[in-house]
Amino acid sequence: MHEPILEENPGPGEPNLFRGRFKLGKKLGEGGQGKTYRGFDHETGVPVAIKELGLDFAENWKAIELFEREGRALRNLDHEAIPSYVDAFHIEEDDGTVRFFLVQEFVEGTTFQDLIDRDELITTEAAVDFIDQVLEILEYLHGLNPPVIHRDIKPSNLMLRPDGTVALVDFGAVQVVGPHSLMGSTIVGTSGYVAPEQLAGRTVPASDLYALGATVVHLMTHIHPADLPMERMRLRFEDLIIEAPKALIAFLRGVLEPVVEDRIATVPEARRILSGKGGTYLPVIADTGPPPVLERPVGSSIEVSQQPGQLTVWIPASSRYRAYYWVAALVLLAAMGAVLPLMTSKTMPLLIGAFGAFLLVAKIFISPTRLVIEPDTFAINRHTLNGNRRGWTEDLVDIEIREAGEEKFLLCMPMPAHLVMMEGVYPLHFGFGLTAVERRWVQGVVRHRLTG
Ligand SMILES: Nc1ncnc2c1ncn2[C@@H]1O[C@H](COP(=O)(O)OP(=O)(O)O)[C@@H](O)[C@H]1O
Numbered sequence: 324m325h326e327p328i329l330e331e332n333p334g335p336g337e338p339n340l341f342r343g344r345f346k347l348g349k350k351l352g353e354g355g356q357g358k359t360y361r362g363f364d365h366e367t368g369v370p371v372a373i374k375e376l377g378l379d380f381a382e383n384w385k386a387i388e389l390f391e392r393e394g395r396a397l398r399n400l401d402h403e404a405i406p407s408y409v410d411a412f413h414i415e416e417d418d419g420t421v422r423f424f425l426v427q428e429f430v431e432g433t434t435f436q437d438l439i440d441r442d443e444l445i446t447t448e449a450a451v452d453f454i455d456q457v458l459e460i461l462e463y464l465h466g467l468n469p470p471v472i473h474r475d476i477k478p479s480n481l482m483l484r485p486d487g488t489v490a491l492v493d494f495g496a497v498q499v500v501g502p503h504s505l506m507g508s509t510i511v512g513t514s515g516y517v518a519p520e521q522l523a524g525r526t527v528p529a530s531d532l533y534a535l536g537a538t539v540v541h542l543m544t545h546i547h548p549a550d551l552p553m554e555r556m557r558l559r560f561e562d563l564i565i566e567a568p569k570a571l572i573a574f575l576r577g578v579l580e581p582v583v584e585d586r587i588a589t590v591p592e593a594r595r596i597l598s599g600k601g602g603t604y605l606p607v608i609a610d611t612g613p614p615p616v617l618e619r620p621v622g623s624s625i626e627v628s629q630q631p632g633q634l635t636v637w638i639p640a641s642s643r644y645r646a647y648y649w650v651a652a653l654v655l656l657a658a659m660g661a662v663l664p665l666m667t668s669k670t671m672p673l674l675i676g677a678f679g680a681f682l683l684v685a686k687i688f689i690s691p692t693r694l695v696i697e698p699d700t701f702a703i704n705r706h707t708l709n710g711n712r713r714g715w716t717e718d719l720v721d722i723e724i725r726e727a728g729e730e731k732f733l734l735c736m737p738m739p740a741h742l743v744m745m746e747g748v749y750p751l752h753f754g755f756g757l758t759a760v761e762r763r764w765v766q767g768v769v770r771h772r773l774t775g
Pocket residue numbers: 351352353354355356357358359372374406427428429430431434479480492493494495
């Protein structure tokens with residue numbers, strides 16, 4: 324371990340000081356780049372934060388470049404929520420090793436990671452206040468010319484001062500968007516908070532908005548975003564903060580949109596959504612619909628069994644629909660009785676045939692259904708006329724919910740709400756008589772299986 328040696332580089336009358344000025348104190352943190360210490364500036368008489376590039380990195384020019392970039396970036400920034408730059412220097416040890424230092428204003432308070440570590444959940448109001456303050460900082464950074472992207476927004480780089488204001492630290496990953504930014508850009512960021520496009524080496528201001536969203540979800544749920552369930556690359560956090568206001572959820576969905584082109588792109592847009600005035604935003608939110616139900620709803624008689632590689636859904640016949648069915652059959656029978664005197668021996672078989680066909684086809688509404696999806700093949704068994712179907716699982720495109728009246732039965736009668744499994748372009752209708760939450764549940768588990 325290389326602990327700081329305070330004897331070196333003594334100042335004129337003050338021994339043990341770097342550059343004759345800075346005293347190194349307690350270690351505040353140790354990250355990918357190196358260590359950060361609390362320190363004291365004897366020239367100005369105020370505490371400072373001193374970051375030292377790790378020795379392992381001090382021979383790696385890429386790391387030195389990033390470190391110097393951090394110093395340069397900080398020097399050019401001027402915002403009360405960003406620690407101001409004090410000094411940057413390197414010293415050479417007797418054995419020839421070089422140590423790099425960056426000195427900045429000391430921010431009093433705790434990091435938001437400390438709050439998580441102390442099990443302090445943030446309230447919804449505090450979350451909105453936090454977002455407001457970080458958006459303010461991002462507006463400043465992104466509004467610079469050229470824009471500055473922080474690239475590592477996360478709880479340990481955001482601090483809460485005793486007066487309740489938020490400060491952003493750690494500009495070690497910062498990128499100044501400019502003519503050189505496309506060349507040799509280093510991939511930085513932290514798993515879970517980093518936006519997909521940033522992982523692919525293409526960082527934009529909206530990447531910081533994504534990381535802010537992941538940070539807020541972490542603060543509100545205490546689940547690290549890397550451990551949250553994902554659905555089609557999208558973090559599923561809605562079920563964990565159901566009591567949060569709609570506008571906050573809309574904001575989080577909008578900034579956590581994985582496809583950068585569909586994400587909330589700018590701070591003003593983010594503010595509009597957060598304030599609840601952003602009703603017109605997006606296909607994104609509209610398309611997402613209510614979150615999927617992945618747990619069995621209490622009281623449902625549907626049976627779902629998930630074995631490795633095989634999903635079986637058993638939907639018993641709906642007793643309500645069975646009653647409708649028999650009532651309809653009796654009504655029809657009575658109507659037939661009424662027209663019986665008009666029948667001839669030729670039209671009689673037609674009438675009976677039509678009645679029988681109706682009963683057989685309408686049986687789809689009351690037939691129990693078994694759906695089995697295996698890795699290669701699937702089978703749906705609907706205990707009704709033409710109700711059995713086997714096919715290739717890879718041909719299953721999606722499972723959709725049809726609302727009541729969206730489709731017609733026998734060309735004219737509106738169909739009740741149900742589920743449709745799409746085998747390519749062929750619809751397989753089932754799930755009549757389920758409740759809305761059961762339809763979403765079956766859709767959720769089947770989609771989960773189809774998307775891996
Ligand atoms: N200016 C500062 N004032 C007070 N504490 C700071 C300051 N900068 C960093 N820290 C503390 O030191 C920790 C590590 O510093 P940081 O710049 O984030 O380096 P790393 O690259 O190691 O993450 C931070 O999480 C924070 O607790």
